[in-house]
Amino acid sequence: MDIQIFSTPEQMARAAAETGASYLRETIDRRGEAVIILATGASQLGMLAELTAATDIDWSKVTAFHLDEYEGISADHPASFRNYLQTRFVEQLPRPLRAFHFLNAEGDCLAECRRVGELIAAKPVDIAFVGIGENGHLAFNDPPADFETETPFLSVELDEACRRQQLGEGWFADFESVPQRAITMSVRQIMASQRIVCTVPHQQKAIAVRNAIEGRVTPDVPASILQQHPHTQVFLDDASAALLNRSPSAATERD
Numbered sequence: 411m412d413i414q415i416f417s418t419p420e421q422m423a424r425a426a427a428e429t430g431a432s433y434l435r436e437t438i439d440r441r442g443e444a445v446i447i448l449a450t451g452a453s454q455l456g457m458l459a460e461l462t463a464a465t466d467i468d469w470s471k472v473t474a475f476h477l478d479e480y481e482g483i484s485a486d487h488p489a490s491f492r493n494y495l496q497t498r499f500v501e502q503l504p505r506p507l508r509a510f511h512f513l514n515a516e517g518d519c520l521a522e523c524r525r526v527g528e529l530i531a532a533k534p535v536d537i538a539f540v541g542i543g544e545n546g547h548l549a550f551n552d553p554p555a556d557f558e559t560e561t562p563f564l565s566v567e568l569d570e571a572c573r574r575q576q577l578g579e580g581w582f583a584d585f586e587s588v589p590q591r592a593i594t595m596s597v598r599q600i601m602a603s604q605r606i607v608c609t610v611p612h613q614q615k616a617i618a619v620r621n622a623i624e625g626r627v628t629p630d631v632p633a634s635i636l637q638q639h640p641h642t643q644v645f646l647d648d649a650s651a652a653l654l655n656r657s658p659s660a661a662t663e664r665d
């Protein structure tokens with residue numbers, strides 16, 4: 411795990427996007443195409459704005475999947491992750507993607523898990539852009555997460571901490587409106603990505619960041635599994651890194 415800490419969320423976002431863009435260019439040069447996974451949420455906003463501004467990526471050679479989606483939420487709901495990625499990513503790109511395989515969790519969710527699971531199983535994933543939830547979750551794999559299943563996508567129940575975070579970020583009017591279930595990419599599928607770019611700003615993530623990076627690897631802290639991935643880079647700001655025990659010199663501190 412490579413940890414980089416920045417003074418501000420903006421600097422963190424720029425560095426994460428530069429790293430992602432550089433992997434993307436290198437992958438397209440080497441393989442002629444690239445497959446990426448995108449997360450949503452407050453933590454990804456700055457990074458996505460920077461990534462879509464990169465002018466020298468041939469997006470027509472990029473296929474994208476997304477990590478998770480609420481069950482029963484329509485694509486035009488303000489909290490929909492399809493909506494988020496359509497407006498903040500797809501529509502910001504200078505040219506169309508090869509494909510974006512959106513998750514539609516409005517109908518038969520098990521059938522949707524199978525459909526998108528077959529699509530992602532057919533392609534090696536080059537880069538996963540992920541965040542970490544306040545409860546330590548990775549995608550919508552809330553604690554205790556299933557570290558074993560090889561199924562690419564799962565229909566899961568969301569825990570209360572996760573639903574309260576979504577409410578606190580302002581995506582829903584009240585707690586009862588936050589869906590109780592979601593489709594999520596599995597932990598094993600995320601871990602199968604060649605590279606992982608994990609972007610986690612803000613003070614409210616400080617405990618989850620400490621547990622994920624410095625705690626033991628356990629399903630009770632789903633993102634702790636990232637410690638076992640050979641090519642994960644974690645981008646933090648001073649606030650999210652505030653509780654880390656490691657000395658600053660153990661991390662790459664940049665301004």
Ligand SMILES: N[C@@H]1[C@@H](O)[C@H](O)[C@@H](COP(=O)(O)O)O[C@@H]1O
Binds near residue numbers: 448542544
């Ligand atoms: N399920 C989403 C994930 O796609 C995201 O990576 C993570 C962090 O979210 P946020 O950036 O809002 O803290 O949890 C969200 O709820």
